[in-house]
Amino acid sequence: MFxxxxxxxxVLLFLLLTSCKEEDAPTPYDANQVQLEGSWNTVNQEFKxxxxxxxxxxxxxxxKETSFHFDAPEVTTTYNTGTRTTCTYTSxxxxxxxxxxxxxxGRLQDFEITSLTGSAMxxxxxxxxxxxxxxxxxxxxxHVIVTIGLSKR
Numbered sequence: 001m002f003x004x005x006x007x008x009x010x011v012l013l014f015l016l017l018t019s020c021k022e023e024d025a026p027t028p029y030d031a032n033q034v035q036l037e038g039s040w041n042t043v044n045q046e047f048k049x050x051x052x053x054x055x056x057x058x059x060x061x062x063x064k065e066t067s068f069h070f071d072a073p074e075v076t077t078t079y080n081t082g083t084r085t086t087c088t089y090t091s092x093x094x095x096x097x098x099x100x101x102x103x104x105x106g107r108l109q110d111f112e113i114t115s116l117t118g119s120a121m122x123x124x125x126x127x128x129x130x131x132x133x134x135x136x137x138x139x140x141x142x143h144v145i146v147t148i149g150l151s152k153r
Contacts, residue, residue, distance in 0.1 A: 032091040032098055033072060035116050040150040042066045049132050049141035057141050058132045068150065075102065114147070121150045 045062040067078040076086045087104035091113070098113040100123060111123035130144035 032113065032116060035118060035121075036070045036091065036100075037072065038070060039153040040068045040070070040121060041153055042068075042148055043151050044147075044149045046147045046149075047130075047132070048145045048147075049130060049139075050143055050145070052142040058134070058139070060132065067153075111148075119152045121152075123148045123150075 042065055045064075047058075047060050047062070048056060049058040051057050064080045066080065069076045069078075070089070073088045073090065074086055075089045076084060078084050085104065087102050089100055089102050092099050092101060098116070100111045100113060102109050102111070109125065111125045114122045114124050116122075124145060124147045126143055126145055128143050129140060131138045131140050132144075133139075
């Protein structure tokens with residue numbers, strides 16, 4: 001019985017490693033790592049809320065400063081309230097686009113890196129079923145595109 005289990009372990013490992021389709025699996029992208037390292041501050045955050053048909057319903061910006069300190073494999077985020085959180089991150093490339101993936105409290109969130117230089121960076125993420133304030137009421141959109149602009153300290 002023990003030998004049967006011992007034989008199944010390598011077979012299961014082989015199946016696990018070969019079961020992902022090549023085009024679905026993100027590839028690690030270390031070329032961004034050097035530029036990411038260090039401290040970054042948000043310079044703007046833009047929120048664009050869309051209907052299911054793709055029509056812009058609402059747009060707003062947030063000028064509150066948030067700081068990110070990248071020290072692979074961790075990033076520490078400091079909010080304008082002084083609250084800090086630390087999570088792990090990785091950068092990868094998929095379908096010709098660069099991404100940052102953050103892992104915190106059992107959740108993953110991918111942000112597309114839309115630009116990255118030695119002194120500036122921007123990310124973008126699409127979030128489904130987002131709400132926004134319209135006067136005293138909340139309205140629901142099909143999705144929101146969040147764009148975050150950062151500058152290196």
